[in-house]
Amino acid sequence: MTKRIFLAEDDPEKHQVVKEALEKAGHEIVIEAKSFDEAVAQIDKAVELRVEILVTDGWMPNKNDGPKLAAQLNRRIPTLMVASISSGWEGVWEDPNYEETNLHPTHGRWGIDAHGRQKLRMPDSYIS
Numbered sequence: 001m002t003k004r005i006f007l008a009e010d011d012p013e014k015h016q017v018v019k020e021a022l023e024k025a026g027h028e029i030v031i032e033a034k035s036f037d038e039a040v041a042q043i044d045k046a047v048e049l050r051v052e053i054l055v056t057d058g059w060m061p062n063k064n065d066g067p068k069l070a071a072q073l074n075r076r077i078p079t080l081m082v083a084s085i086s087s088g089w090e091g092v093w094e095d096p097n098y099e100e101t102n103l104h105p106t107h108g109r110w111g112i113d114a115h116g117r118q119k120l121r122m123p124d125s126y127i128s
Contacts, residue, residue, distance in 0.1 A: 006031040006046050008039040008056040008069060009085060018055060018085055027053075036065040043073055053081045 005022055007029050009015040019029055030049045033039035039060070046054075054073055058066035070082045 003027045003052045004030045004050060006033070006039075006042070006051045006054045006056075006073070008033040008036075008054065008060065008066070010035055010057055010060040014057070014085065022055070036060040036062070036069060039069050040072060043076060046073060047076045051077060051080065053083065055083045055085060058084050 005027050007015065007019055007022070009018060012034070015032070015034060019032070022029060030051060031042050031046055033042055039056070051073070054070055056066040056069055058064065060066065060069075066084055070080075074080045074082070
C-alpha cells in the first residue's frame, strides 16, 4: 500500500538514496526538505497533504532536530509514523499524545501506544 511520505534529510547523498528506495518500494514522497528550517516551514503543507510517515534525519545539522521536527508535526498529525535514518541519533519517536494509561507493557521500556504502535519511552529531556 502506497504511503504519503515527508522526507527530511540534509545530506544530499543520503537524501537521494532514501528517496529512490522509498519510491522503488511504491511510496509517494509528497514533501522533501533538506534542512530543519525548511522542514518546519512545510508543516502546514504536510497537514494539508495528509502525510502518513515522516522519514527524518536525527541531526540536521543539530542534535535532535529530527525529534523536534517529529514533535511539531505529530502535534498536528496524531497518527503520524516516524522513522529516523540518522547515524547520529538512535531511538524510536514517542508521540506527544502518549498517555501512560494507554501503554501496554511488553519488555522493559518498550510498549504499545493507543494507536497500536510499538515505541520506546524516552525522557522528555531527550527531545527538548
